[in-house]
Amino acid sequence: MMQTPLIAALQRIVGEAHVLLGDATAQYVTDWRQRTHGQALCVVRPGSTEEVSQVVKVCAQAGVSIVPQGGNTGLVEGSIPQDTGQQVLLSLRRMQAVRAIDAHNMTITVDAGVVLQSLQKQVDEAGFLFPLSLGAEGSCTIGGNLATNAGGTQVVRYGNTRDLCLGLEVVTADGQVWEGLQGLRKDNTGYDLRNLFIGSEGTLGIITAATMRMYPKPAAQLTAWTAVPTLEAASALLALAHQHLASALTGFEVMNQQALALVDSHYPHLRVPMWQDSPFCVLLEASDSESESHARTLFERLLEEAMEQEMVADAIIAENLKQAHDLWHIRESITLAQAAEGVNVKHDISLPVSRIPAFVEETDEALRALVPGIRLVNFGHLGDGNLHYNTQAPEGGDAAAFVAQFEGAIGDVVYQAVLRHGGSISAEHGxxxxxxxxxxxxxxxxxxxxxxxxxxxxxxxxxxxxxxxx
Amino acid sequence: MMQTPLIAALQRIVGEAHVLLGDATAQYVTDWRQRTHGQALCVVRPGSTEEVSQVVKVCAQAGVSIVPQGGNTGLVEGSIPQDTGQQVLLSLRRMQAVRAIDAHNMTITVDAGVVLQSLQKQVDEAGFLFPLSLGAEGSCTIGGNLATNAGGTQVVRYGNTRDLCLGLEVVTADGQVWEGLQGLRKDNTGYDLRNLFIGSEGTLGIITAATMRMYPKPAAQLTAWTAVPTLEAASALLALAHQHLASALTGFEVMNQQALALVDSHYPHLRVPMWQDSPFCVLLEASDSESESHARTLFERLLEEAMEQEMVADAIIAENLKQAHDLWHIRESITLAQAAEGVNVKHDISLPVSRIPAFVEETDEALRALVPGIRLVNFGHLGDGNLHYNTQAPEGGDAAAFVAQFEGAIGDVVYQAVLRHGGSISAEHGxxxxxxxxxxxxxxxxxxxxxxxxxxxxxxxxxxxxxxxx
Structure with missing residues (x-):
């Protein structure tokens, strides 16, 4: 690799050890799903906001573009460099400091490179809850979560990453530092720059730090698993759960029979409940500020009424944390079961909650007409109108051939239906x-x-x- | 008033009856606090988004600027035209339609000109809660609330207007219509245009309609009034209330002794409780999804612990809705009592909650040094870090002379302190x-x-x- 003047300048800013070249860049320039390989002029790992600013300035002078990266766990290939080998990959992972915890303001200010799980842990130790939670939490960074406005499993109560953020520090395209780390709940002094940078996937500025909200820790969490006959019933159950639990409702996940059949087939030891007799199952989670027995009473009342109204055919409430964990583990195993079954075609879409039953009915039918025998693996955060509306080759079919032949056509059918129903083609992935x-x-x-x-x-x-x- | 070609064009678009000239514009060009009078070329009152779009286009062609206006209840003179008489005032008040109510998606889509109180009422009739609530709700419009990102009394639970909005329809500066009325809780398909327009005070686009969130109606609301010895204690009480009530905490208002003394002096029939023996009082509101008795139990536990820990010296819980209303009425009478006492100097500021005690102590002292005998009238939404940090002439002093002489210097002291403590000089007014x-x-x-x-x-x-x- 040629030592260009730019590389030398970057070495002067961050130190030689933190400018990676050649093979040392491999883990940064490859998408974690191993689908895309880019090439970078170098990977630069600044240790401070000031260093990020200087890196941006020298790159701007050289006319070289920058690809910012957090934990490299994104799902839309947004932080992998192009294959020109001419871009600088700027990794925020060295910036790991917790700058401040403010208990009375219920905020924590952290560098962008802090790993989500570490952030959760440090907030927990301070006596609060940081509610953002998602599959990649062991390696994704809060800066990446902000750049992509990540969702996760508790959005129905706490919102997306956007809603958890009160302030940002951002390095602009010309290397200036916007110090917007105020932990204010109200600030009407001009345009909402914070939300403009959040979700912009590193195309408008580089997030170097953030002030995030902390929440009171719930006294108890309780999980229930229900069998529901239709998506209309699931949607009605959601409305009833909002009424009964109000903001204690922190999770509402729907899974169709096909999704659970795959889990059952690949991981029979998980003992998926109720799936054989029910077109859909719903996992509910309540977070209670009083006690487990209070949460249980609320859940029992809700499920009783739901069964009377025939929204729910069968239901169990987890007896203890282990059972709750096991039920969540089933939900979280769907993606793995899909992968074990073979390559497949995925969509991360959102719709108004009220449109989901019609969307699914219509799109299921259109896809069955397109690919006879296609397996429709449909699950997601119904409480947020977010479906992972996935498809798999027909039973015993060639998965790779299915993807190669139908990926484009299936996407067109799904996205056209999304458009007709007023939805979004990217709910949480970007x-x-x-x-x-x-x-x-x-x-x-x-x-x-x-x-x-x-x-x-x-x-x-x-x-x-x-x-x-x- | 000359019938310019532009006026003729506007008359063709909206009809002659909806282009107001001369004296007919008076109520639109005068700030409701009667402090500012502008002059408009004309007031144009479009009846549809299409008409707004055409109005913007002909104004753009003529090079004439537009001042959008909702209910004209703003507090920062943002919707009063300049006194050149060359601007077109565009009133959204004729656009009053409820376009859709979607119960399962918990959203309502309305024209920008719908009055906030009417929106609250229509959501209530649909079986839900629209939580935005503020003094001007009888005349302000939801479009104005969005343009200024209005706050109000329930922000601690439901957020500002920004947080209640899921979609916008906006006419851009060149008269195009952005149709962004999707009622989606997750949508990561690009930059956050919605939040950019919200709070931009009509300077980036004209909001013509919005999709707003509806919330489950609480089963009961309960109000408590407490005497607290210091702002530190109030801040600790807030933290404890968050722990005990979690998101059932929907109001947390602090009032200092001087604010309550003015209410007592001008409205003795309101029977302000506890003010004589306490430097501060705090009004708390809980909204419970179960029952009044459940809310009462939670409140009693909270206040018992707060009294044990000496955060609270005395407390009452309202016995019924009338008592609750009376307590809120005291809080809402502070501004009127201030006006009755004479003209005064006001600030709408926010700070990290944790900085408020130090800010107030420091700023009180600096202002007492600047104006001996100055009366510090300090109240606000402590739960959001939002203070209405106001001042009044010394007892018996000449109010007008006080304002004329000290308004600038007081503002400088207050805002410099806000800056030092990481706050905002406009929390909710813009x-x-x-x-x-x-x-x-x-x-x-x-x-x-x-x-x-x-x-x-x-x-x-x-x-x-x-x-x-x-």
Missing amino acids: IGTLKRDKLPHYKSPVALQLMHRIKAALDPDNLLNPGRVL | IGTLKRDKLPHYKSPVALQLMHRIKAALDPDNLLNPGRVL
């Missing part, structure tokens, strides 16, 4: 590279035009993560 | 014209530069509410 070319077909042209203008205004030389999102 | 010249002194230069770039990108000819915010 756009990145993977969905960038789809966006113009499914997003309002006026919105796209506004986005282009904002990008040009904040990054006029297109130096931050070019070719992503837009 | 910037408008009133605070525009202050902004460069108290906002990060990087943030201001980003805001200017965004304004130039979305409104390059500076046609939307020029001279406001920036």
